[in-house]
Amino acid sequence: MKFLKNLLNIKQERKLSNLTLLDMAYVVSLLPLLVMLKAPMVLFMSIVLAILIFKKTPVSQKLIFFIFSIGVIAVYLSLYGAFSFRGLSRLKLFLELLVYILIIVVSMQRLTKEINFYLIISPFLFLALSLFFYHSITMLIYVIFEVFVLLWMILAHRMSGDLMESFRSTMVMFMYSLPWVVVLFIFFPRISFDHATYGFKGEIQKHTGHDGTMYIDGNALLVLSDRIVMEVGFDKEVPPASKLYFRGSTLYIDKKDHWEPLAKNSQDESRFFYPTNGIKTDYKVTLYPTQKKWLYMLDVPGMTIEDSLLNSDFISTVKKNIDEPMHYAASSYLTSSYKDTLNSTVYKASTYYDKSQNPETFLVAQDIIKIFHTKKERLSAITDFFKNQSLTYTLKPDALDINRSTDSFLFDKKRGYCVHFTSSFVTMARMVEIPSRIVTGFKADKSESLNSYLAVKGKNAHSWAELYIDKHWVRYETTATASNIDLDNQILATKNKNKNPLLKKINLYLMYTKYQVETWILYYSHIRQLQLLNYAKNNPKFIIIFVITFISLIILSFMTIVYFKRPSYSSEALAILQPLLKALKKRGYIREKDTSIHQFLLEYIEKNSHQVKHVETLKKIDILYEKILYSGDDSNKTKLELKKSVKSCLKLQYQKN
Amino acid sequence: MLKSLKTFIQIHRSIKQHATLFSLIVVLFIFGLFLEAYMHDFNLVYITLFFVFSFAFSAGPIGVLNLGHLKSTFEPSGRLFTNQEGVISVKITNISNTTSWSVILYGEDSSINIPKVKEDSSLVVQLPYIPKKRGFFNYENCYLESRYPLSTARLTLPIKETYRGLVFPEPKGITLESFLNNEEKYYGEEKEFDGLKEYDGTQNITHIHWASVAKGELSVKHFTKETETQNLLFDFYRAGSNDEARLSQLCLWVLECEKKYLAFKIDMPKQQLDSKKENTDEILEKLAKY
Numbered sequence: 006m007k008f009l010k011n012l013l014n015i016k017q018e019r020k021l022s023n024l025t026l027l028d029m030a031y032v033v034s035l036l037p038l039l040v041m042l043k044a045p046m047v048l049f050m051s052i053v054l055a056i057l058i059f060k061k062t063p064v065s066q067k068l069i070f071f072i073f074s075i076g077v078i079a080v081y082l083s084l085y086g087a088f089s090f091r092g093l094s095r096l097k098l099f100l101e102l103l104v105y106i107l108i109i110v111v112s113m114q115r116l117t118k119e120i121n122f123y124l125i126i127s128p129f130l131f132l133a134l135s136l137f138f139y140h141s142i143t144m145l146i147y148v149i150f151e152v153f154v155l156l157w158m159i160l161a162h163r164m165s166g167d168l169m170e171s172f173r174s175t176m177v178m179f180m181y182s183l184p185w186v187v188v189l190f191i192f193f194p195r196i197s198f199d200h201a202t203y204g205f206k207g208e209i210q211k212h213t214g215h216d217g218t219m220y221i222d223g224n225a226l227l228v229l230s231d232r233i234v235m236e237v238g239f240d241k242e243v244p245p246a247s248k249l250y251f252r253g254s255t256l257y258i259d260k261k262d263h264w265e266p267l268a269k270n271s272q273d274e275s276r277f278f279y280p281t282n283g284i285k286t287d288y289k290v291t292l293y294p295t296q297k298k299w300l301y302m303l304d305v306p307g308m309t310i311e312d313s314l315l316n317s318d319f320i321s322t323v324k325k326n327i328d329e330p331m332h333y334a335a336s337s338y339l340t341s342s343y344k345d346t347l348n349s350t351v352y353k354a355s356t357y358y359d360k361s362q363n364p365e366t367f368l369v370a371q372d373i374i375k376i377f378h379t380k381k382e383r384l385s386a387i388t389d390f391f392k393n394q395s396l397t398y399t400l401k402p403d404a405l406d407i408n409r410s411t412d413s414f415l416f417d418k419k420r421g422y423c424v425h426f427t428s429s430f431v432t433m434a435r436m437v438e439i440p441s442r443i444v445t446g447f448k449a450d451k452s453e454s455l456n457s458y459l460a461v462k463g464k465n466a467h468s469w470a471e472l473y474i475d476k477h478w479v480r481y482e483t484t485a486t487a488s489n490i491d492l493d494n495q496i497l498a499t500k501n502k503n504k505n506p507l508l509k510k511i512n513l514y515l516m517y518t519k520y521q522v523e524t525w526i527l528y529y530s531h532i533r534q535l536q537l538l539n540y541a542k543n544n545p546k547f548i549i550i551f552v553i554t555f556i557s558l559i560i561l562s563f564m565t566i567v568y569f570k571r572p573s574y575s576s577e578a579l580a581i582l583q584p585l586l587k588a589l590k591k592r593g594y595i596r597e598k599d600t601s602i603h604q605f606l607l608e609y610i611e612k613n614s615h616q617v618k619h620v621e622t623l624k625k626i627d628i629l630y631e632k633i634l635y636s637g638d639d640s641n642k643t644k645l646e647l648k649k650s651v652k653s654c655l656k657l658q659y660q661k662n
Numbered sequence: 663m664l665k666s667l668k669t670f671i672q673i674h675r676s677i678k679q680h681a682t683l684f685s686l687i688v689v690l691f692i693f694g695l696f697l698e699a700y701m702h703d704f705n706l707v708y709i710t711l712f713f714v715f716s717f718a719f720s721a722g723p724i725g726v727l728n729l730g731h732l733k734s735t736f737e738p739s740g741r742l743f744t745n746q747e748g749v750i751s752v753k754i755t756n757i758s759n760t761t762s763w764s765v766i767l768y769g770e771d772s773s774i775n776i777p778k779v780k781e782d783s784s785l786v787v788q789l790p791y792i793p794k795k796r797g798f799f800n801y802e803n804c805y806l807e808s809r810y811p812l813s814t815a816r817l818t819l820p821i822k823e824t825y826r827g828l829v830f831p832e833p834k835g836i837t838l839e840s841f842l843n844n845e846e847k848y849y850g851e852e853k854e855f856d857g858l859k860e861y862d863g864t865q866n867i868t869h870i871h872w873a874s875v876a877k878g879e880l881s882v883k884h885f886t887k888e889t890e891t892q893n894l895l896f897d898f899y900r901a902g903s904n905d906e907a908r909l910s911q912l913c914l915w916v917l918e919c920e921k922k923y924l925a926f927k928i929d930m931p932k933q934q935l936d937s938k939k940e941n942t943d944e945i946l947e948k949l950a951k952y
Binding site for chain 2: 126129132133136137139140144145148149152156159160163164165170174177178181182183185186189190193195526527528529530570572
């Protein structure tokens with residue numbers, strides 16, 4: 006802050022020319038567009054910049070023509086391949102071309118060192134154009150900064166290049182505008198056109214731990230990443246931890262080293278009925294680029310998301326891979342089972358197993374079949390068997406024998422994580438004649454939630470089993486059968502728990518803030534507007550909170566305005582004296598510009614010598630003022646004493662009045 | 663609060679607002695942003711749009727307060743002569759506790775740029791003015807103008823006061839020196855050193871230049887004028903061919919006499935003006951009013 010103040014003070018002394026102010030405006034407005042410029046255009050801009058730095062006089066017409074030619078070549082090379090007349094119908098390309106043309110024109114005019122109308126308005130055009138290309142929190146912050154700086158430059162131009170004074174005026178004007186911006190943003194009517202999808206993708210990294218297949222060998226997708234896959238905002242509170250299963254895909258076919266879904270066609274029929282048991286919960290999801298087609302919904306989905314397909318297994322997909330953040334509203338019934346009928350394909354797939362592949366498990370299964378006759382009993386028997394095998398949940402399992410993976414896991418290695426548990430459990434369930442399948446997706450961690458916000462991370466990727474019992478698909482958490490948890494895992498878990506809980510909390514709050522900003526600012530829409538109004542209608546308390554918040558904003562703006570509008574004095578001591586000088590002015594004692602404080606006070610004292618106490622205090626003030634200003638005593642103690650003396654002097658004056 | 667509002671309304675009433683070209687640009691910019699935001703549901707564009715709109719909206723009261731706290735009064739100006747550039751002095755006082763920026767003072771046919779008027783202070787600015795004829799004149803229709811803060815509006819604050827001044831005749835004609843050279847009678851003790859000449863025995867020995875004697879030469883000081891006249895009298899009718907020419911001539915001589923501290927008299931029709939009885943301004947005023 007002090008550095009900035011110093012910088013501004015330095016600038017203030019020399020006052021900036023209109024051309025420098027314009028240059029500053031260009032730097033700020035061009036910065037976001039620099040990221041999208043192609044190399045030839047960057048080179049072109051570097052040449053122009055070099056000429057501007059090294060040539061202090063206006064350049065000749067010949068050089069301007071030369072620069073123009075280089076610019077045209079740079080545009081041609083930048084858009085080579087992408088450019089065609091047909092391409093102009095693509096808005097992004099058209100805008101890119103506009104940016105390039107504007108850069109060339111501005112460069113040519115700037116080289117003449119003459120300010121014309123077009124040079125003045127171009128920074129605003131660059132601002133408007135850059136808004137087409139970016140839509141993120143970073144850009145939101147930058148846009149506010151950019152708007153502020155452009156206003157600052159306009160005011161600095163009007164105030165003869167005085168940066169410090171214009172900064173103060175900009176702050177005042179900005180704060181005057183802020184409450185209006187907030188009100189307009191919330192209440193300005195929106196329409197429900199879709200948010201345009203053009204612009205730069207940027208994000209190509211996938212943020213998921215879920216895949217359409219489930220490997221159980223070395224290719225197993227074990228993602229311990231803390232990167233957020235999706236953020237969920239519940240309309241009410243976050244459901245209990247045991248219900249936070251986000252459904253991804255269903256796998257039926259055992260391919261030894263991995264499990265696969267059914268062939269496409271057999272699952273393509275749309276889901277036209279939804280479960281009615283369970284608590285209905287509504288929520289909104291922000292899904293980050295996964296480069297996959299799955300949309301995730303809480304188990305069990307209660308609706309089909311717009312522009313997506315929900316198949317008979319309640320798996321939701323979109324046509325194209327998700328390569329940019331996607332926002333969707335969803336609704337689910339929080340239940341662990343739902344009624345369903347099995348068609349022949351699904352029945353066949355969910356009961357198939359190769360008995361030669363895992364003979365040891367098969368033998369145990371045969372025993373269970375002999376002893377237990379109902380599916381529930383058999384399920385209970387498998388659970389007991391798993392528990393008796395003393396299986397260990399570990400994120401560092403030993404490699405299984407892929408040719409007999411279930412046997413290898415249950416009888417030899419006995420160490421694994423969700424995929425190994427689920428794979429073995431489903432295999433054994435099928436062996437005891439319970440149709441079963443694997444569901445992969447995410448099991449969110451409730452400790453990553455705040456209010457109605459829940460963050461789902463890559464490390465929350467999970468798999469579980471679904472068993473068909475009594476005409477219902479029933480979710481079964483297979484890792485619950487583990488008898489032990491690996492020491493390393495425990496240490497890791499404890500470490501994670503104890504590792505800077507404050508940091509974790511701060512991180513969560515930051516994520517929450519980011520999510521709220523995205524939800525309520527970046528993706529604020531007609532629907533949100535209606536939602537807000539409806540909520541306000543039903544909650545008078547909310548209206549009161551809203552009004553109080555708004556009034557607080559106005560007060561904050563007002564305080565900032567008062568702070569920046571305050572007159573600036575040559576010294577702090579003089580600022581302290583101001584209330585006294587104002588009071589004396591009211592009484593008709595006006596200090597002339599050339600009169601020193603000492604002289605002014607002496608004159609006053611002479612005329613009012615009969616007011617002994619008042620005069621004594623004024624004398625003290627005079628001494629203290631001189632002490633601060635001329636004896637180099639600018640300690641806080643002396644300043645405080647001066648303040649007190651001024652106060653007591655004013656008090657005496659009021660008493661007298 | 664109410665008092666401030668009342669003051670603001672009063673100020674607002676006294677100021678006239680005119681849209682500028684930049685207001686059209688702002689409207690176009692807002693419209694463009696509106697289309698961009700509305701068609702594509704871009705909240706960042708909405709935010710920019712609302713900021714621009716709010717700035718344009720708040721620029722009004724800010725501009726009004728910037729100009730409205732200025733009080734202007736005419737100050738006694740210097741002498742004004744017909745067809746000669748003079749000045750009209752205007753005192754501008756800022757009665758608020760904030761600085762006023764970017765103000766232009768417009769006179770009848772000139773303007774002065776005032777970058778800032780500091781809070782609780784005043785300054786005197788001088789407007790150039792070339793009067794066309796002598797006599798009393800009214801200087802009016804002056805106003806303060808400002809485009810602060812965004813150049814979107816031209817705010818004008820008229821100065822209601824009218825300045826009543828007097829324009830003296832245009833000082834022109836032959837110089838006093840030429841006049842005196844042509845006069846038969848010389849006036850005063852006037853010696854104007856012209857240079858050194860060689861002594862030929864005829865010159866006054868008091869004019870010998872002793873410094874040159876020391877160098878071995880004998881030079882005398884030569885003066886263009888060595889006159890001695892007791893009375894300097896200007897006659898109105900002899901001063902020119904018509905009244906205006908006469909007044910201009912007399913005005914020139916009066917000013918030259920003032921400059922040289924010479925006493926003079928002017929024989930005017932029906933009256934005589936005497937520099938020992940009246941000061942120069944009074945004499946000039948009489949010439950102006952003739």
